[in-house]
Amino acid sequence: MITIRSFTFNPFMENTYVLSDSTKEAVIIDPGCYEKHEEEELSEYIESQGLKVKLLLNTHGHIDHVLGNAFVKRTYGVPLWIGTNDVSTLKSVETYAPNYGFQQYQTTQPDRLIDEGDTISFGTSQLQIVFVPGHAAGHIAFYNIDQLFCIGGDVLFQGSIGRTDLPGGDFDTLIESIHTKFFPWPDSMVIHTGHGPSTTIGHEKAHNPYCAISK
16 A cells, blocks of 8 residues: 655645655655755655655656755665656756756756656555656656556646646647546546645546536
């Protein structure tokens, strides 16, 4: 059984996730921690639970989701895995980070590129990968069909969707990703979002003003 712990970091109110199981092995997804107190909040949880971090994963490379990449890599000595098609998104952060006030941002290089159909393993648990472009060109999400959850990044939100006005974004592509990759899942599938509260596939299929499917 995978335990999911979320943290909300940085001025963008980004959701960072730590996933662990009974073996105490864990993965960190989209570390948005930038300030010292945010780094301490994340590390104190990991220490208090006796977790051994095995991997650092990014759903995509936008600044709010990668501010803590360097901290996590340095602190836990783990590799960074990101989608094959989003390396350029990650690399571009170094250029524009100062414009957003993140003068101390430290760039990180991915150690492995991953694609839809790949499997992430830690402890006795596994996550599958689905490719969901539209918000970012190489956006991926991590899911476990047995526990019916997905760490979805900035694809689908409660009552909303990821913005598509950034480089690599495209509205029609994002809607297609949601309809063809997310909505075939069971209505009870929980989407742990990159911002805001979690939601379910069933709720968004019925009520989301951008992508709901009429029944």
